[in-house]
Amino acid sequence: MATNPIPTSFRRRTLLAAAAGGAALLAVPLRAFAETSDATGTPESTETSEATASGLPLLAPLPPGAPDRTLFAPLEQRFAGYLAILPAMTNDIDETTNPGFMGGGWWRSPNAPYNARVQEHVYTLSWFHANQRPWNPYAGNAALAGRLDAALGHYLGLQHDDGSWPEYSRNEHSLPATGFGLGYLAKTLANLRQSDALPQRRTEIERALRAGMSWLLDPANGIWRTPVQWTNQVAAGLAGATLALRLQPDAALAARLTERIDFLAEHGQSPAGFFYDPTGMDINYNFEVMLPELAEIYLLTGNRAVLGMARRFTEWFGYNLLREPDGSGWLTYYAMSARTSVAYYDNAIPDPDRTNLNSAFVPDLPQLGAFLTSREDRAAARAAWAAEPGPAPGLAKQDTSPRIIAHAPYAETLPSNAEKKRAIAALPYLRQPEFAQVRRDTVVKQDYLYVRRPGLYFGAFFGTRPTSTVRSGPGFLWHPVVGTIVHAQQSDTGCWSTLLPNGNPDGRSNLVAEYQIGDREWNGKFLSPGDAPVRVHYGLPDSRITTELTLTRDSVIRSVRATSTATEQIPLVLQPQDAVTFADGTPVAYGANAAARTDGLTIRRGGTVITISWDSVRPATVTSTSRTYLRDARRRVHTLRVPHDGRIEVRITLS
Template sequence: MPGPIPTTISRRALIASAGAASIAAIAARGLHNAPAAHATSEGNVLALVDPLSSEPDRSAFDDTEHVFAAYLPIVAPMANSIRDEEPHYGWMEDGWWRSPEQPYNAREMEQVATLTWFLTHERSWNPYFNDLKLRNRIEAALSYYLASQLPDGSWSEYQWDVPHLAPTGFGSVALTTTYRDLHEAGELSDWLPEIEAAVRESSAWLVDRSLPHWRQPTPYTNQVVAGLVGASMTADLFQDANLAAQVSQCWETLRVHGISDAGHSHEPMAYDFDYSFIVAMPDLAEGALSGFTEPIEMARSMVEFITYASVLEPDRAGFLHWSAASARIPAFTLEWEPNEVLDRTSLGRALIDDIPVLAAFHPTDDEILTAREAWKANPGPIVPLRKKGTSPRTWMHSSRAPLGVSESEREDAIATLPYLASDRFTEYRQAGTIDLDYMFVRRPSYYITTLLGRRAGHSGPYQRLRMGPGLLWHPAMGAVVHVLNSNNEDAWGPFPEVSSVTQVEVARTYYAEPYREGGRVPADQIGDLEGDFSAAYLDRTNGSHVVLSFFDDSFVQDIVTDDPGRAVVPLLLQPGDLVTFSDGTEVTYGESVELTAITGFRLERGVGVLSVDFERASTITFDTTDRVRMSDSRRQHLVRVEHEGSLRTTYAFEGPAETPTQAPASGVLSSDNGHHGTDDGNYDVTMNLWWGVNAHAMRLFENGQLIAHRNLVARSPQAQSISVPIRGRHNGDYHYTAELINAAGTVQTGDVTVQVRHADPGVPVLSHDNHSGAADFTLTTNMWWGTNADRYRLYENDNLIDERALENDTPRPQAVSTEINGRESGTYRYRSELLNASGVTGSEETRVLVN
């Protein structure tokens, strides 16, 4: 016998339009008992949505709708994850979007908006338009989603019956979007009053400033912003003037109380790049497009803080972010390369007219248009989104995002970045909401960021924050030291034991002169210090005392601890860098070494040198890590320095080891295409300068387009060599040229043309073992030699019946088998496909007779 309907199920779930079967299922649902295992629907009640029968035609997508291509292959599996049996009929159970994968997490249900878009939009490439099977599953999902709304209008995320802000805010956007698409298409019209009632109630909850999510200061700004967007959409959809007025009042409240004294948004009370730039900024653009001015003011403040907390690399590979100051997400880099399928920031470009410096962080219109053409011309299969990377907000924003700006406009914006516009300042800011100091020091030789203070306890949401200096950047070399926020050894300074970095909270004092001299400086006067000064901080949890002294041409870190220990220097290296230790040992990108009696080292990169000196000889280890970004052109390496209780380290920048009077000698280009067995589109292009005047940098061009910049260490007339990995090229010819650059001039290298002929997977051979006409048999696909595939598909009578990922180990053979069970008498036609990013190859058709 079904149990009573839980109080969390509202009346709207029981309307007649749900149908008798749905009503029975809903009534039987027990929302308070989460299953131990989550089984994807097997079509027991609702027919399964058909998977794609063929690869979509890229050229058929409008420019602004490329983003939907990556969602298209997952429509069927996502829809088929909607349960059509008890318990939890209608729940999207298979973890496509958010964690925890539990029926009380309403964030999972936001994908009704994604599925509804495909149901309601007629496109030549969209087979799910007006699809009955998809419609029925969306209806089941709506029944669960709306029924799980709590009596106060909110939804839960982490436990039953507990209101949570994120599912209510983001859910309101998803449901208003669902309503709009259903209404415009005339679909599921009986559900529209129920959706309207739900979003009216959730909007009322979101704008109720007596509730905890509006406490002051207001935490989780990004979630509140999303909630106001959803409430504003509700007000617009239903012409609710009273709700619109409340939304307006809420924007004003959030403008005042959702931004810290330092200028960043609260996440929850500290800073976070990902939640401010990637999540909140597009929603602030939504608010601005709705006619509110407060979102623009908030965005301007947040972007201004980001201009200090992110540095543009001199080779224009992208921005490196001050990860150590981010409270929630391990943000590392931001690159310009446009990817409209994955870019969650694109709608933020709508704010550029009001906030011109924002242009520095986005691709140009030419880059976007070029990427669109390249996407259309790509002969490879469309790669589906992976679970947890399927945010509905990506397609909502990307499909409406404007183009970028011109290159000159972006360059104008870049020129205003603080550390590029000036070579001398001390910018000091207090978070205000929690006891944190942000300090940004620009001197002629470097730029450095420092975070000092308390994280409001050793537990809770601030464990990612790393105290002390976090990012050291040189105007020609770029970032040379970079602290991350997601590993045990994320530190730059004292590190007595493995876990101690997660406990650091410091009491700090500032002084008018280096080495704690010249008297103390009040916090509100630190910004006036344009000369040499120092900052001292004490961590009582591990007994370490650190003094940072800032000079024009150097930075000194003094460490004193109660016991012998070690310090960590997290170097950020690039290919071509050379690290030379005081004993003459040389190490390069990706290498590791252990040394004794070391008094320092030199990092040489392009036209600059970082000299790091220890006050006394120490034992050190130099280890590479797996923290890699920017196409494997930035990798964190850890220098661990043992000490007896004190350590003074001086960081000084010098000019290049040699100043050339002649342009570089000419180099030659070569590739290793085909050296590993196939010319599969994955190869290295190598520049060799065999002898002569050396270069400080190389710029590599592919078919006339700049694709890589690599710094080099000059040791004329010794040989120079640098390799650039090229990956994922399709069949075709690729012409490579390069420039070698030093202070005296630029020369062209010899060129090389690479012919890619086997980027597509090798040809599969399909066989079966059914030689007796049995109902059960196995089909096996073999690719005996050649370029490997990443995915496999099997078709029965032209219907896709199996698809799975494969391990790519080119050029070794690949084999995959599918068991077929319970086939009735008849003749069955089978064919298989192997897919990778470059293309699809298919087997010959084979027939199986079942008696």
């Protein structure tokens, strides 16, 4: 029996790494691991035969009233939803057609026997088997061990000879299946060592991890192009390899790992500051997946190159999250997100929170605390959760990411309310009343324009769209008193664009742009504050639509020329208390549609007046949408459309 198993409630001071027969302990940085309450009681025996997937005992259901909210320590409340589904998920393991396949549809699609990602919940089963808690009746459970054994057998059997795993077809050599799998299998191995369970499987996992790392870290395997694409998947593999090598040291693989981390730092991050995914920015994958994986690497290694990546990303992120002045949260510049559609973040996010591990950077990078839930708000949310009546509910199928509890044992270093407030105040557009810059990526040929003037903050994207999801052109307009006024979406009907007669927006193309400030050529660097307007000339490559964009100290002007009739489209963010009228007096009710023949629209929000005017009387409509932002759902998108004959000038003035 191993005398020094790895505790999966990781300690702050050390990560204990032991082989099956016992091994020297490996120290890690002090900040790495959380202080958690000690387990109580003695586990029942986990001795079990190397189970086959035939005739496996079922895992008993939870007793009435479980999971009991009052039994969970605050940092472990995240486990409650997983405990609630554990019997059903475990008993769904196939015993006949595909023995060991976790085929209940709990995690990942396609729910197919060849998809190795479906099996990632072996970590979840192993955690509940290994860890005693007053609320966990399954620690040391023989039925759980038997079904975990079968699931591991199926999982390891999917590995290719080169060390990779498949996802979408049996013969695929998948980066995400291998990258994320390394982390889950390494943590599963730690759990099995802790409980001294399944010795044969432990040996097999060690072999599988070594082969998987050899594949992932091989510079010739096709992953390590320049720039590195799908960086969140690569970072997940590097994080998994980092932990795996602490469990079973290998000097050659460790050297290769360090070299690959440095390669990712050099080639996986845009000069603009975002992480390539695949060749552009994605709010969700950058902030919710990539950055937490980097945080795990940093916790385990203290690698300064990783900290540098986080610092550059934090600075970039500060241009793209729009703080609502009432403190309710952030709207994101998600029209330029390459893959997903996370349009906002509430100021306080309760468990489970996929960004939680990002707090590992806060002691060294306090600026990141602006975007995280404060520790006071998190404590209040956890106290409220514990006080709710009845047992904790289970998670819905497919919404059961094992990452939540795989990251849970690490320490939290969330900012205080005061620290978060200071970090927010330091954001570029809140700290500086004036700036204008293009953050340029010449590798993938993309320009990100940000202009701050006393009365507005504006952002736009030009150049090569990384995916068809991205919408080019103007992206947002924000006011320091009333918050976001215009917010582009990723759809043809919701982007800030000029529409052709067939409904296609110019934002669905690679818009080519030239920039000027005053009478000087744009040089792509920070420019001194001043009264000179920022001008952007951009258009479709075939010139069917060309636009002159002018940004003054308190207005945005778009002068559009099209070779056919067209329609101006502006996605407005309205709130229930706004007083909105067309220039002819026609009212526009919140949540309703309206139409008028007129030459403008006025929005009054508190003492601020936003005037949208166009150069002549034309028919115009405002259409309410179902798109709302933030938990209170008070901010709703209403789309203004103004048809024209091919020439129009639209001015938005803020006063």
